[in-house]
Amino acid sequence: MSYNTWPLMDGKLVPGDLLLLEPAWRNFFENPKTVQFIHRVGAYTIFAVALWHMIATRRRLPGTTHARRATLLFLIVVVQASIGIGTLLMHVPLHMALTHQAFALFLLGFAAAHWRGTKGAYPLPHEIALRG
Numbered sequence: 001m002s003y004n005t006w007p008l009m010d011g012k013l014v015p016g017d018l019l020l021l022e023p024a025w026r027n028f029f030e031n032p033k034t035v036q037f038i039h040r041v042g043a044y045t046i047f048a049v050a051l052w053h054m055i056a057t058r059r060r061l062p063g064t065t066h067a068r069r070a071t072l073l074f075l076i077v078v079v080q081a082s083i084g085i086g087t088l089l090m091h092v093p094l095h096m097a098l099t100h101q102a103f104a105l106f107l108l109g110f111a112a113a114h115w116r117g118t119k120g121a122y123p124l125p126h127e128i129a130l131r132g
């Protein structure tokens with residue numbers, strides 16, 4: 001419900017007073033400005049990693065299912081970040097907040113399935129015990 005601006009926060013890319021509370025570790029749990037800033041930085045990191053992963057996979061495995069899924073994963077991250085920015089700018093209306101949280105679960109599920117898909121098929125038992 002605070003700092004409802006983007007990309008700046010409190011007029012800056014990196015706002016001040018992020019470690020206002022003493023002891024400093026409390027800011028990561030009790031200072032709304034620090035908590036929101038960490039959420040933004042976390043989102044930008046996910047965005048950068050998903051972008052890098054898409055480019056690397058499309059270069060290394062062009063035309064494969066992995067490359068298509070890596071591209072879809074990046075697009076899901078873009079949608080999730082856009083919903084998040086909209087949620088913030090609209091002062092967190094419930095429908096946007098719930099959509100943002102639901103989409104986070106979808107993103108997590110897709111990322112897990114994509115990661116599992118890169119591990120290949122489960123090894124099938126090659127010896128079948130014959131019942132005597």
Ligand code: HEM
Pocket residue numbers: 006039040042043044046047077080081082083084085086087088092097098100101104107
């Ligand atoms: C890949 C990127 C992102 C993911 C995975 C993500 C995930 C989440 C999750 C799981 C929550 C719920 C947290 C909780 O209830 O404690 C949340 C809340 C929120 N996020 Fe994000 N987020 C992302 C990007 C962003 C961005 C870029 C912004 C804005 C700059 C943003 C703004 C918000 C806001 C305002 C809330 C609070 C909504 C509420 O009260 O439920 N998010 N986000």
